[in-house]
Amino acid sequence: MSELPLQLGELPLQLGIVVGYLLLALVIGLVAYRVSTNVAEDYYLANRSIGTLVLLFTTFATLLSAFTFFGGPNLAYAQGPEWILVMGVMDGVLFAILWYLIGYKQWLIGQQEGYVTLSEMLGDRFGSTRLRGLVAGISLFWLFPYVMLQQMGAGEAITGLTRGAVPYWAGAALITAFMILYVVIAGMRGVAWTDTIQGLFMLSVIWIAVAWVLSAVGGATEATAALQSTNPEFLSLGSSFYTPAYIISTAVVIAFGVTMFPQINQRFFVAGSDRVLKRSFVLWPVLVLLLFVPAFLLGTWAAGLGITVPEGSNVLPVLLAEYTPVWFAALVIAGALAAMMSSSDSMLLSGSSYFIRDLYRPFIDPTLGETREAWLARIGVAVFATATFVASLSRPGTLIEVGNTAFGGFAQLTLPVMVALYWRGTTRNGMLAGIAGSQLLYLTHVFIPPVTVDLAGRTIPLFARSYGGWDVALAGMALGALLTVGVSLLTTPADEEDDSRLIVGAD
Numbered sequence: 001m002s003e004l005p006l007q008l009g010e011l012p013l014q015l016g017i018v019v020g021y022l023l024l025a026l027v028i029g030l031v032a033y034r035v036s037t038n039v040a041e042d043y044y045l046a047n048r049s050i051g052t053l054v055l056l057f058t059t060f061a062t063l064l065s066a067f068t069f070f071g072g073p074n075l076a077y078a079q080g081p082e083w084i085l086v087m088g089v090m091d092g093v094l095f096a097i098l099w100y101l102i103g104y105k106q107w108l109i110g111q112q113e114g115y116v117t118l119s120e121m122l123g124d125r126f127g128s129t130r131l132r133g134l135v136a137g138i139s140l141f142w143l144f145p146y147v148m149l150q151q152m153g154a155g156e157a158i159t160g161l162t163r164g165a166v167p168y169w170a171g172a173a174l175i176t177a178f179m180i181l182y183v184v185i186a187g188m189r190g191v192a193w194t195d196t197i198q199g200l201f202m203l204s205v206i207w208i209a210v211a212w213v214l215s216a217v218g219g220a221t222e223a224t225a226a227l228q229s230t231n232p233e234f235l236s237l238g239s240s241f242y243t244p245a246y247i248i249s250t251a252v253v254i255a256f257g258v259t260m261f262p263q264i265n266q267r268f269f270v271a272g273s274d275r276v277l278k279r280s281f282v283l284w285p286v287l288v289l290l291l292f293v294p295a296f297l298l299g300t301w302a303a304g305l306g307i308t309v310p311e312g313s314n315v316l317p318v319l320l321a322e323y324t325p326v327w328f329a330a331l332v333i334a335g336a337l338a339a340m341m342s343s344s345d346s347m348l349l350s351g352s353s354y355f356i357r358d359l360y361r362p363f364i365d366p367t368l369g370e371t372r373e374a375w376l377a378r379i380g381v382a383v384f385a386t387a388t389f390v391a392s393l394s395r396p397g398t399l400i401e402v403g404n405t406a407f408g409g410f411a412q413l414t415l416p417v418m419v420a421l422y423w424r425g426t427t428r429n430g431m432l433a434g435i436a437g438s439q440l441l442y443l444t445h446v447f448i449p450p451v452t453v454d455l456a457g458r459t460i461p462l463f464a465r466s467y468g469g470w471d472v473a474l475a476g477m478a479l480g481a482l483l484t485v486g487v488s489l490l491t492t493p494a495d496e497e498d499d500s501r502l503i504v505g506a507d
Contacts, residue, residue, distance in 0.1 A: 011162055011165050011166075013326055013327060013330065014162055014326060014329075014330040014333075015166070017327060017330040017334055018158065018174075018330060018333060018334050018337060019174075022175075022178045022337070022341070025182060025194050025197075025198070026178065026181065026182055026185075028190060028193055028194045028197065030185060048110070048111070048271070048272065050192055050267075050272055050276065052275075052276045052280055054192050054195075054196050055267065055270065055271050055276055055277070056279075056283055056284070056287065057195055057196040057198075057200065058191065058192040058195035058199075058267065058346075059264065059267050060195075060199045060284075060287050060288075060291075061198045061199040061343075062195060062263050062267070062343050063258060063261075063264065063343070070156065070157065070314040070315075070316060070336065072087060072295060072296050073295055073296055073298055073299030073302075073314070073315050073316045074299060074309075074314055074315050075299070076296040076297070076299035076303075077299040077300065077303050077309065077315040078303075079239065079241045079242065080233065080234035080241075080242065081234060081296055081297060081299075081300040082238070082239070082242040083296050084292055084293055084296045085247060086250050086251045087251075087254070087288075087292050087296075088288060088289050088292035088293055088296070089289070090247070090248075090251035090255070091254050091255045091258070091288070092285035092288035092289060092292075094251060094252065094256075095255045095258055095259065095284065096285050098255060098256065098258075098259045098414070099259070099268075099280075099281035100278075101418065102259055102268070102414070102417065102418060102421065103259075103265075103267075103268035104268075104274070104277055104278070104281075105421050105422075105502075105504070106121070106265070106268040106269065106421075107269060107271055107274065107277050108274075108504040109501070109504055110268070110269040112504055113501060116266070116353060116357055117136070117262070117265075117350075117353055117354055117358055118135060118139075118260070118262070118265050118266075118417070119132045119135040119136040119139070119357075119358040120132065120357060120358060121501075122135055122417070122420065122431065123135070123358070124498075124501055125420065125497070125498060125499070125501040125502050126420075126428040126431055126494075126496075126497050127428065127494060127495075127496025127497045128428050128432075128494075128496070129362045129363065130432070131428060131432060132362060133358060133359055133362065134435060134436065135358070135413065135435065136354040136358035136359050137359070138409070138412075138435070138439060139260070139354050139410070139413075140262075140354055140355060140359075141409070142406045142409035142410050143347055143351050143406070144387075144388055144391070145391075145405060145406050146261075147344055147347045147348065147351070147385070147388040148388040148389075148391050148392045149392075149406070150340040150341075150343055150344040150347075151172040151175060151176055151340075151344070151388060151389050151392040152172065152392050153314075153336075153340050154171050154172055154174070154175035154176075154337055154340050155168040155170075155172035155175075155392070156168060156171070156314050157171065157317055157333050157336050157340075158174065158333070158337075159171055159313060160310075160313040160314050160317030160318055160333075163321065164310075169393055172393070175337060175340060175341060175344070176385055176386070176389040178341065179341060179345055179348060179385055180385045182194075182341070183345045183348045183349055183378075183381045183385075184378045184381055184382065187349070188349060191346055191349060192270075194345075195346070198335075198341070201335055202335045202336075203290055203291055205331055205332045206291060206295055206298075206332070206335065207294055209320060209332050210294045210297065210298060212324045212328065213298065213301070213319065213320070213323045216323040216324070217305060217323065223301040223304060223305065224301075224304070226301075226304035226305055226306075227300065227301060227303060230303065230304045230306070231303050234300060234304075244469075245466075245468060246466075246469050249466070249469070249471040249474050250404070250471065252411075252474065253404075253407050253408050253411045253471050253473045253474065254404075254407045256410075256411040256414040256415075256477065257407035257408060257409070257410035257411035257414070257473075258410070259414050260410040260411065260413040260414050260417070261350075261410055262347070262350035262351060263343070263346035263349070263350040265350075266353070295316070298315075298316060298319060299315050299316065299319075301319075302315050302318075302319045305319070305322075307319050307322060316332070316333075316336065317329065317332075320332050344385075348381045348384055349377075349381065351380070351381075351384050352377040352380035352381045352384065353377060355384075356373055356376050356377050357373070360376065408442055408446075408471065408472075409439070409442060409446075409473075411473050411477055412435070412438040412439050412442055412473070412476050412477060412480055413435060413480075415480050415481040415484070416430075416431055416434040416435050416480050416481065416484040419434070419481065419484045419488075420484075420502065421502060423485075423488075424499045424503075425488055426484065426485075427487070427488040427491045427492065427493050427494075427497065428493070428496075428497055429488070429491040430483070430485065430486075430488030430489075430491065431484060431488075433483040433484065433486075433487040434479075434480045434481065434482075434483040434484030434485075434487070435480065435484075437479055437480060437483045438476040438477060438479050438480030438483070439476070441472070441476045441479055442472065442473055442476040444463060445464065445465055446465070448463040449463065450462065450463050450464045450465075451463060
C-alpha cells in the first residue's frame with residue numbers, strides 16, 4: 001500500500017491533538033512546580049517521597065522511549081515478532097532482578113547517606129573525585145545519543161503521521177522545545193506525575209489500536225493468515241537474524257545497560273519506602289509485557305497487510321493512518337510522543353544532575369549551594385537538549401542502531417558497580433581499571449571501522465560489533481568485572497577510601 005495524501009482539515013486536527021497533549025503535560029508540570037521547593041534534592045529526587053504506583057509508572061514511562069515504541073515495531077515489521085522475546089520476556093525479567101540486586105541496595109545506601117547520583121555514591125565510597133568524574137563523564141557521553149534518539153523518533157513520528165506535510169526537523173524541534181520548557185519547570189516531582197499519566201495513556205491507546213486494526217482487517221486470524229501468505233518465516237521461532245546469540249546478547253546488554261542509565265539509576269533513590277521499591281520490581285515484568293506485546297504485534301501484522309513504509313518513517317504511524325481514523329492515529333502518536341517525552345525529560349533531568357553535581361561542583365565550584373545548584377541544573381537541561389537536537393538533524397543511523405550503541409556503553413558500568421556494592425575488598429584502583437578498561441574495549445569497537453586479517457588461511461574480523469553473533473559489549477562487561485576484581489586483589493585501599501559508606505542493614 002502506498003501513502004495516501006492528507007485530506008483537507010486533517011493536518012490541523014493531527015497537530016492540534018499532539019500539541020494539546022503536550023500542553024496538558026506542561027500544565028501538570030506547573031502544578032508540580034507550585035508544590036516543590038527550590039532545592040537540589042527536591043528538583044532531582046522529589047525529596048525521596050515517591051509511592052508505588054508513581055515509581056512503577058515513572059520507571060515504565062522513562063524506559064519506553066522511541067527505541068521501544070518505534071524501533072521495536074520497525075524491527076518486528078522487518079524481521080518478525082521475536083523482538084517480543086528479547087524485550088518483553090527476557091528484559092522484563094532480567095531488569096527486575098537487577099532492580100532488586102542493585103536498586104534495592106542503592107536505595108538503602110541513599111536513605112543512609114543522602115546520595116543523589118551513582119557517581120556521588122562511588123566517589124564518596126572510594127574517596128576519589130577522579131572516579132566520580134569518570135562515572136559522570138561516561139554516563140553523559142552515552143546519554144547524549146539516547147536523548148538524540150528521542151528527538152529522532154519524534155521527528156519521524158510526526159512526519160509519518162502527517163505523511164510528510166511536517167518535515168522531520170520541525171517535529172524534532174517541537175518535542176525539544178516542550179522538553180526544555182517542561183523539565184525546567186517541573187523537576188522530578190512533575191516528571192514522575194506526568195510519567196504516571198503518560199504510562200496509563202500509552203497502555204490504553206496501544207490496546208485500543210490493536211482492537212481497531214484487527215477489527216478493520218477481520219480479526220487476528222485474518223491478520224495472521226495474511227502474514228502466512230507474505231512472510232511465513234515470521235510464524236516460526238528463530239531466523240538468520242534472530243539467532244540464539246543475538247537474542248541472548250541483546251537481552252543481556254539492554255537489561256544491564258538500562259540499570260546504569262542515569263534516569264533509571266536515579267530512580268533507585270526516590271522510593272518513599274522499601275515496600276514501595278519491592279512492589280515495583282515485582283510488578284515490572286507484567287507491565288512490560290502489557291505494552292511490548294501489542295506494539296510489536298502491530299509491527300509484525302503490518303508486514304502481512306502490505307503496508308509500505310517510506311524511507312525514514314516508522315511502521316506504526318503508517319499502519320494507523322491506513323486502518324484507523326485520523327484523530328485516533330494522532331492520539332496514538334501523541335502516546336508515542338508521550339513515551340519519548342517521558343524518557344527525554346528524565347534523561348535531561350538526570351544528565352543535568354550528573355553534570356552539575358558530579359562535574360561542576362567538585363571540579364569548578366565546591367562551595368556551590370543547593371538553591372544555586374537547582375537553577376544551574378535548569379540551565380544545563382536547556383543546553384544539553386539543544387545540543388542533542390542539533391546532532392539529531394544529521395540522523396546518525398536507525399533508532400535501533402543508536403539505541404543499541406548507548407545500551408552497550410552503559411552496560412560496561414554494571415558489573416564493576418555490582419562488585420563495589422557487594423565486595424568490601426574492592427579498591428579505587430580496581431574500580432578505575434574495571435570501568436576504564438571495559439569502556440576502552442567497547443569504544444574501539446564502536447568508533448574504529450571493522451577490518452579483517454588473514455591468519456593461517458582464515459579471515460579474522462577485528463573491531464567488529466559482534467563476533468559469531470555475540471555482541472562485543474559482553475566481552476567488555478566481562479573484562480570490566482575481571483579488571484575490577486583482579487586489580488583490587490593486587491592493590492591496597494587508599495587512606496581516603498571508606499567501605500563503611502556502602503554497608504547497610506545486615507551487612
